[in-house]
Amino acid sequence: MSFIETDVQKDLRASVARLGERYSYTSYTLPRARAGEPLTELWNEAGKLGFLGVSLPEEYGGGGAGIYELALVEEELSARGAGLMMMVVSPAICGTILARYGTGEQRRRWLPGLADGSKIMAFGITEPDAGSNSHQITTTGRRDGDTWVVTGRKVFITGVDRADAVLIVARTEDHRTGKLKPALFIVPTGAENFVAQPMEMDIAEPEHQFTLFLDDVRLPAGALVGQQDAALAQLFAGLNPERILGAAMAVGMGRYALAQAVKYASTRRVWKTPVGAHQGIAHPLAQTRIELELARLMMQKAAALYDSGDDTGAAEAANMAKYAAAEASIRALEQAIQTHGGSGLTAELGLSTMLAMARIIRIAPVSREMILNFVAEHTLGLPKSY
């Protein structure tokens, strides 16, 4: 792994940054978030420019690069305040799983659209009675002749109103042992008996979360992703990119906050020097810079491990990166607000709105506490409490 980006990666970073500048936070993303409207123009343009599909296979219209490059795209957009939540879900989780494990028919049908953004796939694992404990999920797929019949409930599923389908994590019965094991189903949002109800969230965001009711949703045999016996591996193939992209969004938002704070601290004078000359302001900003850089390095390590095919090594690094990035971005936004004094809480800057977005990443896709559990158990070998 090199710490030096190739010319292609540098060019990609610069091109994404240019796009992000045109859809800047205060003029585009913030008003959209407050209105609860999606960032459709940005999404479409990012799709046309090949940014959304940069990590998907070239034969299906993608860029043939890796999760490193997809994270780079998300980081640079977020650093302009124009991060795309659905990138974490549609190309990163669903696109990766389908590219690695989907049948030929599933790849042909979905990947070109996921790559150029013309198709969107949401992802549903969380259930009302099985939040952090995904072993507890009860959504089941039952075989009925040539079809699958899926029944269950999901909560907090992002972007279902814009999605063509949801990749649903369910369970099927093992014929030999009778035990339930995970399985992934592509469920079209237009399927009969599939109902999506918007959740009322206290966050201003362009995307919405939904409760899903699946009551005997009948799907063709081809709705089951890949191999019924390999669903756990398939799931992990998507969850590592999810954590890496979550980290990228957080690092980007932290960079945005820090840039705003530094700009203000360099010019705002209430004594004879700019406020940034006072160590009470300068040191927390310097600390923020260090923490963001450390989180970013861990994110890049996770992406490099993932792209090298080391799913196990990537799992630890991706968890650590998501943890570090969420914490660093929350502190960066907190400090940016403090640096601006009263202006930090004005509607014009929208920093509190972004803080709430950064706050999401401390909880989803996996909470801070569950990452600490993972590291305590898997990295440190400590006994489990649950």
Ligand SMILES: Cc1cc2nc3c(=O)[nH]c(=O)nc-3n(C[C@H](O)[C@H](O)[C@H](O)COP(=O)(O)OP(=O)(O)OC[C@H]3O[C@@H](n4cnc5c(N)ncnc54)[C@H](O)[C@@H]3O)c2cc1C
């Ligand atoms: C804005 C937003 C978007 C989301 N989008 C999606 C999506 O698109 N698809 C999807 O499937 N899900 C989505 N989620 C759900 C998200 O992944 C879950 O909220 C998250 O995994 C936590 O689950 P929970 O909310 O049920 O919390 P719970 O599991 O009920 O946990 C509650 C608290 O207890 C802590 N806790 C739980 N178990 C332990 C333990 N063993 N040790 C220590 N602490 C513990 C948790 O860390 C948390 O602080 C989204 C959530 C939000 C807020």
